[in-house]
Amino acid sequence: MPRIIPRAQHTISRSHISPNALRVLYRLRDAGFQGFLVGGCVRDLLLGLEPKDFDVATDALPEQVKRLFRNCRLVGRRFRLAHVFFGQEIIEVATFRAASAPIQDEEAPESELAGEEPVQAEDELIDQGGPVTEAGAARLEAEHAGRDAPVADTERMFDDTGRILRDNVYGTIEADVWRRDFTANALYYNIADFSIWDYVGGAEDIAARELRMIGDPETRYREDPVRMLRAARFEAKLGFTLEPASAEPIGRLRELIGGVPPARLFDETLKLFLTGHGERSLPVLRRRGLLAALLPNVESYLVTHPDSLVEKLVTRGLTNTDARVSAGRSVTPTFLLALLLYGPIATIIESLPPARWHEVTSILEACDQAVREAQRHLAIPKRFTLGLREMFALQPRLEHPRGRRALRLISHPRFRAAYDLLLLRAQFGMASADIANWWTELQGVSEDEQGRMADALAAGPERAGGQKGRRRRRGGRRRTSTGAS
Numbered sequence: 001m002p003r004i005i006p007r008a009q010h011t012i013s014r015s016h017i018s019p020n021a022l023r024v025l026y027r028l029r030d031a032g033f034q035g036f037l038v039g040g041c042v043r044d045l046l047l048g049l050e051p052k053d054f055d056v057a058t059d060a061l062p063e064q065v066k067r068l069f070r071n072c073r074l075v076g077r078r079f080r081l082a083h084v085f086f087g088q089e090i091i092e093v094a095t096f097r098a099a100s101a102p103i104q105d106e107e108a109p110e111s112e113l114a115g116e117e118p119v120q121a122e123d124e125l126i127d128q129g130g131p132v133t134e135a136g137a138a139r140l141e142a143e144h145a146g147r148d149a150p151v152a153d154t155e156r157m158f159d160d161t162g163r164i165l166r167d168n169v170y171g172t173i174e175a176d177v178w179r180r181d182f183t184a185n186a187l188y189y190n191i192a193d194f195s196i197w198d199y200v201g202g203a204e205d206i207a208a209r210e211l212r213m214i215g216d217p218e219t220r221y222r223e224d225p226v227r228m229l230r231a232a233r234f235e236a237k238l239g240f241t242l243e244p245a246s247a248e249p250i251g252r253l254r255e256l257i258g259g260v261p262p263a264r265l266f267d268e269t270l271k272l273f274l275t276g277h278g279e280r281s282l283p284v285l286r287r288r289g290l291l292a293a294l295l296p297n298v299e300s301y302l303v304t305h306p307d308s309l310v311e312k313l314v315t316r317g318l319t320n321t322d323a324r325v326s327a328g329r330s331v332t333p334t335f336l337l338a339l340l341l342y343g344p345i346a347t348i349i350e351s352l353p354p355a356r357w358h359e360v361t362s363i364l365e366a367c368d369q370a371v372r373e374a375q376r377h378l379a380i381p382k383r384f385t386l387g388l389r390e391m392f393a394l395q396p397r398l399e400h401p402r403g404r405r406a407l408r409l410i411s412h413p414r415f416r417a418a419y420d421l422l423l424l425r426a427q428f429g430m431a432s433a434d435i436a437n438w439w440t441e442l443q444g445v446s447e448d449e450q451g452r453m454a455d456a457l458a459a460g461p462e463r464a465g466g467q468k469g470r471r472r473r474r475g476g477r478r479r480t481s482t483g484a485s
Helices: 019-030 040-047 062-068 134-144 173-179 202-207 217-223 226-238 250-259 262-273 278-287 296-304 309-326 333-340 342-350 360-374 382-399 403-411 415-427 433-442 447-459
Strands: 003-005 035-038 055-058 072-075 081-086 089-095 156-158 164-167 187-190 195-198
Touching: 019 035, 019 055, 019 062, 019 081, 019 089, 035 040, 040 187, 040 202, 062 072, 062 081, 062 089, 187 202, 195 202, 217 226, 217 250, 226 250, 226 262, 226 278, 262 278, 262 333, 278 309, 296 342, 296 360, 309 333, 309 342, 309 415, 333 342, 333 382, 333 415, 342 360, 360 382, 382 403, 382 415, 382 433, 403 415, 403 447, 415 433, 433 447
Parallel strands: 055 089
Antiparallel strands: 003 195, 035 055, 035 187, 072 081, 081 089, 156 164, 187 195
């Protein structure tokens, strides 16, 4: 039986809950179904944090949820879910399941992190005034007709390591709680009386800021190895401590992550590094031995180059990315990949003869080689790998601007990302600080002044107010295009 925490004894207020989530909960309640907020949103509300999204659990089957909301799409074969669309906000509705089964994470979906917008079909327009044509209404009516007995997929499948491949066996809330991963993520907020239902001591663990796996940790990690990455993410995001029994199996089981679909691992990587706690995620992943399972070429570089300038550059870049997230500014997986793969790319370039270090073909080949190694584990979309190549290929051109020809770079689609990387490199002496400052000043003046600055740079370093990019420093070591030396 759950411990029921009444409204007077907890701090969650409906004023902090998404109006669209409340709309879904009220609609389920009014239709005679149970409706609970569940997972990370309840945890974050208790911690005084603003949830990124709101997930709902119910005893209604997915097909019944779809009947209640015209703006609903059923998704997933591995785990059947209902997504209710309200503009850019998606409320995920999951039916109670009968046994332990991994679920999609409570955090933002990959499409949002990757800068994509979900596509809405005509039958996914908002109930509250969204336009639906006669043809669309007829199609919806026909689609919903004759569904007196929704059919649920009851197949449950495991692989030989114990990983759940499919589980759509529906059940009750008492059974559903045991498929949740950590106790802190297993609290249910009941819209019927605004109470919190706690079956596993999650409220106490949140108060103690402790992560505890529900059930036997080794079995749960085998069911879904991504739970090991989730443990690291919650350590970094929340500052919680992973209790010893939940931490112990990770070192033995981390190789199971290699059996997870690469697309899912890429999604988890974005959540680790692009949701505001990337700088803290890196040391947690390394301490748990998980970076070696996720990006072995990155871990290998950091191990062989401890406390290097590249490691400091990566850390500073992740800190800057976290600051952008906190300020509500956009972040991109392309820049993240440039940071993480900086060391492996630099190593490949510096294995070539020094005369080839500045060649664009050498830089691009190094990028491709490092990316291919990463793609053995992560399914990195091509648009991000192409952006990575362009960012690195632009570094020599930014370091050695040639008069007015350099002004064309400002309109390059990857200029801003490449410029940010140049600034980061200049902070650690990997590129000329004078040239980085020149580019900064150039962007803040008129076109006429830009032309004068370009002419002055071409005339010589004295007139440009800094070092001429193409000259080597007397007695200094030649920089590589990545500046790792």
